[in-house]
Amino acid sequence: MESSSPYPVGSPEIVVFDLETTVPNRAGQRFWVLEFGAITVCPRKLVELDSYSTLIRPKDLSAVALKSGRCDGITRGAVSNAPAFEEVADKIFSILNGRIWAGHNIQRFDCVRIKEAFAEIGKPAPVPVGMIDSLGVLTERFGRRAGNMKMATLAAYFGLGKQKHRSLDDVRMNLEVLKHCATVLFLESCLPSVSNAKWCNPSTIVTRSRSNGKLPCREENSRKSPPSTLGYQRAVPYTRGSLGKMAVGVKDLVCKAQETTSFNNLLKHSHSLLR
Numbered sequence: 001m002e003s004s005s006p007y008p009v010g011s012p013e014i015v016v017f018d019l020e021t022t023v024p025n026r027a028g029q030r031f032w033v034l035e036f037g038a039i040t041v042c043p044r045k046l047v048e049l050d051s052y053s054t055l056i057r058p059k060d061l062s063a064v065a066l067k068s069g070r071c072d073g074i075t076r077g078a079v080s081n082a083p084a085f086e087e088v089a090d091k092i093f094s095i096l097n098g099r100i101w102a103g104h105n106i107q108r109f110d111c112v113r114i115k116e117a118f119a120e121i122g123k124p125a126p127v128p129v130g131m132i133d134s135l136g137v138l139t140e141r142f143g144r145r146a147g148n149m150k151m152a153t154l155a156a157y158f159g160l161g162k163q164k165h166r167s168l169d170d171v172r173m174n175l176e177v178l179k180h181c182a183t184v185l186f187l188e189s190c191l192p193s194v195s196n197a198k199w200c201n202p203s204t205i206v207t208r209s210r211s212n213g214k215l216p217c218r219e220e221n222s223r224k225s226p227p228s229t230l231g232y233q234r235a236v237p238y239t240r241g242s243l244g245k246m247a248v249g250v251k252d253l254v255c256k257a258q259e260t261t262s263f264n265n266l267l268k269h270s271h272s273l274l275r
Contacts, residue, residue, distance in 0.1 A: 012098065012099050012100050012129045012130065013040045013041065013042070013043070013049070013099050013100065014040065014041040014042075014043050014099065014100045014102050014132070015038050015039070015040055015041070015095060015096055015099045015100065015101055015102065016038065016039050016041055016102045016103055016171040016174055016175055017036070017037065017038035017039075017095070017096065017101065017102075017103055017106070017110065017167075017171060018036075018037050018038075018103055018104070018110065018167040018168075018170045018171045018174070019033055019034075019035065019036055019109075019110045019113050019114070019167065020033075020034045020035035020037075020074055020165065020166065020167050021033050021034055021113060022034060022058065022063045022064060029063070030116075031113055031116070032058035032059070032060060032063050032064070033056050033058070033085060033113055033117050034055065034056055034058065034064065034074045034079055035053065035054070035055050035056060035074060035166065035167045036052075036053065036054055036056060036088070036092055036167060037051075037052070037053035037054075037166070037167025037168035037169075037170070037171055038051065038052055038053070038095050038096070038167075038168075038171060039051045039168070039171050039172065039175070040095075040099075041102070041175065043100070046175070046178075046179060048172070048175070051168060052091070052095060053167050053168040054082070054083065054088050054091075055074070055078060055079050055082035055083075056079065056082055056083065056084065056085050056088065057079045057080065057081070057082040057083065057084050058079070058085075059084070061076055061079070061080060064076040064079055070164075070165055073165065074166075085117050085120075085121060086121045089117075089118065089121060089123055092114075092126070093118075093123070093125075093126045095126075096114070096126035096128065097126035097127060098126075098127070098128075098129055099128060099129065100128060100129060100130035100131070100132060101128040101130070101131050101132070102131075102132040102133075102134065102174075102178075103132075103133065103134065103171065103174060104133070104134045104135050104151045104170075104174050105133065105135040106131070106133050107131065107133045107135075107136070111131075114126070134174060134177070134178055135149055138154070138177075138178075138181055141181070141185060142181045142184070142185065145157075146158075151163055151170065151173065151174060151177065154177045154181075155173050155176075155177055158176075158177060158180040160173060160176055160177065160180070161173070
């Protein structure tokens with residue numbers, strides 16, 4: 001995986017990676033790495049720069065199921081001719097070492113499996129310069145609004161499709177989930193009414209009937225318009241009287257702030273336009 005990074009040389013790249021492994025079904029069994037997948041990401045633009053994935057043949061092929069319960073799952077036949085871990089260890093080391101590691105639940109699972117795999121072949125494991133575990137970050141910042149914090153649940157929440165449980169597909173989905181969560185959090189920081197749920201409880205107003213201008217025809221929920229009384233009203237947000245009161249209030253604030261009466265000319269001009 002060669003870097004084509006557009007940012008300064010020496011800045012650590014982000015590597016989003018994922019492992020697919022066997023699942024022990026009884027005490028004493030171990031995890032075997034079956035697939036490694038990773039993408040390098042530009043931290044300034046969050047775009048994919050490069051990718052790498054490989055199936056891995058475990059020493060104990062009997063630990064791999066003959067058939068998978070998933071349509072795209074890894075079977076014994078799929079890995080029987082794949083390279084052993086020691087054959088791809090140098091490549092994996094070059095991808096991970098000295099970079100920022102990112103992934104979902106990597107601190108408790110993937111990082112442990114990487115260390116185990118390198119220890120088994122007697123080679124030093126790669127070392128990150130930083131860690132972004134999306135499970136911990138999103139639990140703390142985004143919360144459990146999507147339900148549980150599994151990648152499949154988060155992806156479904158944002159309409160990103162079904163998790164395939166294949167390394168390269170999952171890391172790309174992980175990146176998209178992070179982008180979506182970050183966008184929501186950014187919007188909430190810019191629009192506090194969103195996070196305070198003010199937009200979810202709009203006021204109920206009654207609109208006039210077009211037939212006679214007096215009777216209500218239906219109810220609308222609006223977050224912009226205040227409640228209005230029944231009967232015909234001009235199709236403007238505020239009546240002339242309420243606008244005048246609002247203008248007077250604005251006049252007082254501006255004059256106090258600027259200690260000047262120059263606002264009077266603008267105010268007279270606005271009243272003349274409303275006549």
